[in-house]
Amino acid sequence: MRxxxxxxxxxxxxVLAGGCARTGADSGGAVPGPVRSGPAAxxxxxxxxxxxxxxxxxxxxxxxxxxxxxLPRLDGTFQPVAALICRNGIRERPGxxxxxxxxxxxxxxxxxxxxxxxxxxxxxxxxxxTADLPGVPWLALIDRDGRWVRPGIPIDSCSKPRTExxxxxxxxxxxTVKSRVLRQVESxxxxxxGCSQSYGDMTWAGGGVxxxxxxxxxxxxxxxxxRRCVYDVPVGERGGGKPAGEFRxxxxxxxxxxxAIRTEIEAAAPGSxxxxxxxxxxxxxxxEPGGTxxxxxxxxxxxxxxxxxxPGVYLESSERLTELVFK
Numbered sequence: 001m002r003x004x005x006x007x008x009x010x011x012x013x014x015v016l017a018g019g020c021a022r023t024g025a026d027s028g029g030a031v032p033g034p035v036r037s038g039p040a041a042x043x044x045x046x047x048x049x050x051x052x053x054x055x056x057x058x059x060x061x062x063x064x065x066x067x068x069x070x071l072p073r074l075d076g077t078f079q080p081v082a083a084l085i086c087r088n089g090i091r092e093r094p095g096x097x098x099x100x101x102x103x104x105x106x107x108x109x110x111x112x113x114x115x116x117x118x119x120x121x122x123x124x125x126x127x128x129x130t131a132d133l134p135g136v137p138w139l140a141l142i143d144r145d146g147r148w149v150r151p152g153i154p155i156d157s158c159s160k161p162r163t164e165x166x167x168x169x170x171x172x173x174x175x176t177v178k179s180r181v182l183r184q185v186e187s188x189x190x191x192x193x194g195c196s197q198s199y200g201d202m203t204w205a206g207g208g209v210x211x212x213x214x215x216x217x218x219x220x221x222x223x224x225x226x227r228r229c230v231y232d233v234p235v236g237e238r239g240g241g242k243p244a245g246e247f248r249x250x251x252x253x254x255x256x257x258x259x260a261i262r263t264e265i266e267a268a269a270p271g272s273x274x275x276x277x278x279x280x281x282x283x284x285x286x287x288e289p290g291g292t293x294x295x296x297x298x299x300x301x302x303x304x305x306x307x308x309x310x311p312g313v314y315l316e317s318s319e320r321l322t323e324l325v326f327k
Contacts (some may be wrong), residue, residue, distance in 0.1 A: 019120070022150035034159055041149040045141050047180065050086035050104040051086050053150075065136045069159065071152035074117050079147055080141035082092040083107040087137065088182070091193055094098055095188030099181050105174040110141075115139075116165040127165055129158035136161055138168060158222060166171040172239040193250040195229035201282050203241045203294045203304040206312065207273040217315065218308030220262050230297075230326060231281060238278040245282055261285070265293060268315035275300035283325045285310050 047053065085105040092098050107113070139246035142148040154162045186197040248278025253261070281298035284292055295317055303321075306312040 006136040011205065019063055032157065034070040034273065035070055036152060037070055040075045041078065041151050042074045042223060043078060044148050044216075047084065047140070050083075050138075052085070053140060053148070053246075054086045065138045066133065068136050068139065068150070068153045069155055069161070071150060072150040073154070074141075074149070076118065076143065078147075079143050080114065080149075081108070081144050082115065082142050083110055083174075084140045084148065085137055086140075089176075089179070090185060091179075093188060096186040096191035097188040100183050100185050100190070101179045102182050103176050104178040106177050107172045107174045109173065110232075112168040115143065117151050117154065117169045119120055119154045119162055119164060121155045122162070125157035128172065128246045129160075134161055134166060139169075158297055161206070189249070190247040193229065193247070193262070194227055194252070195247055195250045195284075197228065197247050198244050199231050199247075199284055200246055201231075201233060201237075201279070201294075202284075202292075203282060203302050203314075204278055204299075205242045206237075207275050207302070209313070215266075217266065217313045220266060220293075220307060221287065222259075222262070223255070224258065226258045226261075227251065227286040228253050228283060228325065230283045231284065233278070233280055233282070238280065243278065246283060249281075250279070257316060257324065261321065264318055264321040264324065265303060265305065265315065268318065268321070269313040271300075271302050271316040273302075273314045275302060283327070285325075295325050297322065 005038045044053075082098045083106070085103075085107070087103050087105060089101045089103045090098055091101055135154055138150075139153075140148045154165055156162045184197075190197045227250065229250040230248045232248050233243050235243075237243040277299040279296035279301075281297035283295045283297070285295070286292055287307065291305075293307065294304040296302050301317040301322065303314060303315040303317050304312050
């Protein structure tokens with residue numbers, strides 16, 4: 001299976017806010033860049049695997065990939081014939097769900113990449129730099145004898161990977177040679193239902209003493225394509241600022257089910273956004289062409305209907321609505 005290394009950049013491009021901002025213009029001079037940890041890249045005798053070479057981690061290889069910005073640089077004496085990349089990927093399962101994988105990929109054409117690894121580090125700038133830090137791949141080079149090095153990545157004047165390297169890496173054609181599952185991203189059941197694996201409890205997160213919303217419910221469509229997604233809120237998430245639920249069940253609502261649910265929602269009395277008892281679960285009704293209705297399974301049993309262009313409306317749920325939605 002061939003894929004552009006671009007997927008790796010996407011997977012690991014977490015923004016480290018403030019991680020490389022320079023304020024030399026404000027402080028009167030250039031801020032020194034990262035210090036290389038040695039004069040030349042260390043040569044290892046034989047490549048075994050990403051699991052053996054990459055530092056042990058519980059989830060992803062990319063946690064410390066930025067250390068390549070401080071590793072020793074290539075000095076031109078090591079003659080690589082291929083690149084090995086330890087990366088994460090997202091793949092679809094036969095049942096429709098997705099999972100995160102740990103992959104070992106190989107690239108044999110280094111004609112564009114290798115010259116960029118020999119570029120010098122740029123001098124630090126005295127001007128202000130942006131705070132983003134582009135993703136840095138976990139990259140190793142291997143020679144004909146199976147020896148390998150992990151080269152330092154050349155940096156620009158803002159201590160970010162040089163543009164020439166990033167462009168060459170993005171065009172690198174790789175072959176995945178090994179892969180193993182790290183964790184589930186989306187279950188087969190959630191994918192089949194058309195629901196997200198996790199979803200924020202907007203009814204709880206949106207409520208508060210200062211949160212004043214209109215009490216008039218916008219008309220709900222009598223005929224619509226509605227989808228029900230039910231989530232359980234883990235104990236550790238309940239009552240937090242932005243709790244999230246994990247998918248339990250769901251799927252499209254029949255016309256009869258939507259009619260019964262709509263009738264209960266439209267008959268609901270105005271409710272308060274303020275609540276001190278977090279719910280153990282909630283449901284989200286996704287309406288087409290737009291709008292959502294969030295319903296708490298217990299707790300304060302509130303409804304948050306966001307179906308119009310204005311603010312959402314809090315209503316009081318009923319036992320009958322709970323039966324219809326959480327059956």
